Amino acid sequence: MMPMSRAPEPTVLRLSIYLRCLRKAQEEGISTLSSAGIERRTGVSAVQVRKDLSYFGDFGTSGRGYDVAGLVERLRHIMHLDEPRKAVIVGAGNMGSALAGYQGIKRAPFILTAIFDNDPAKIGRRLRDFHIQHIDALPEVVHTECVDLGIITTSLASAQEVADHMAKAGIRAILNFAPVRLIASSGVAIRNVDLVKELEVLCFYLPESINC
Amino acid sequence: MMPMSRAPEPTVLRLSIYLRCLRKAQEEGISTLSSAGIERRTGVSAVQVRKDLSYFGDFGTSGRGYDVAGLVERLRHIMHLDEPRKAVIVGAGNMGSALAGYQGIKRAPFILTAIFDNDPAKIGRRLRDFHIQHIDALPEVVHTECVDLGIITTSLASAQEVADHMAKAGIRAILNFAPVRLIASSGVAIRNVDLVKELEVLCFYLPESINC
DNA sequence: TAGATTGTTAATCGATTAACAATC
């Protein structure tokens, strides 16, 4: 009935899954999808889909399901993806370079705006479509370009300092690739991509030495 | 008391956190750490730490805490990180290249063994310390080198096919960077790193247009 | 012994699932 604000985090993660599924359906020319249809395409149970969506409003039609285009628009709005979201990368190493070339981060609504580093040897050098800027220029760029998202691809040693710089510059959301749990400034959302952790967890589920 | 096998997944994820914390403490020359000490260093509550460890055995000493070196060894064993773990990358694009240069994946117990692609133009070319091999060579390499881990950095379009190839070649654990939920062959553990999803979730938690 | 800290059992909390009335 009423949009209740506080959705659990697992729900928010699934919204992104639904959005991807609906966009794909849209490309396939499908105009209506039931929660059962979304289950078939995502693996998330139909009742979970309906429950998740119900946190934000009534989007479906009894007996028919959800209008695909309409729900895409609603989800885009709910997730704040209906206007451009500018991002900057700090750390012009391997990972920063890979992300700067990654299409997913350059597609709407995301706009990759600048890349920073603190290594004097790198400043001014070209990386993909960008010139690497000194980290000191971050606040200026964040301010003039209205940057929302900060991506940290520095070494472990610099990550917390960079996160603090970002928060101070006004960035309210950080994606961190350094293998450290950052201490968040208040009001700053942080998500961590921890590749070593992922590999270690996979090893846990691996039977010991199957191949040898 | 008794090691009870079935630990919940959140527990397994935290084991990796504890291991990192303990290794750091070890480097700092700390020989004993209580669950309260681990809480201070990781943010995971002391009772959670004790509960998590209790799934696998009794590792602590009442009144003192945990022997750091001993617990590191125990955790390494529990997580199957006490012998080399060979990994291959499929997809020699930006992300594959970045991972091939990433130290975290080259440090013990991980050994990056080979990189594959299906683009004839790339085969044989040098990438970091490797020569890119044709994907058809995957089963041979997996077999002779005893590869445990497969990392997928291909496009969305190829990811499922590559996952199937990996499973058929005998790889039992896959780390997937393509933005798609892979259908796992039975007995194959899969973890997904979904960067667009991470960015979208961050946007959800972002207030709308603060900087503009 | 007294103080500190573990490992476990019971209580709580939060998310998922089941059941179902409402409605197109």
Place this chain on the structure above:
DNA sequence: TAGATTGTTAATCGATTAACAATC
């Protein structure tokens, strides 16, 4: 109307937290 499907309330499930006896 009959069939399909939604949104919600109640029941279940699983993980976290609290309480505490055991023990070094």
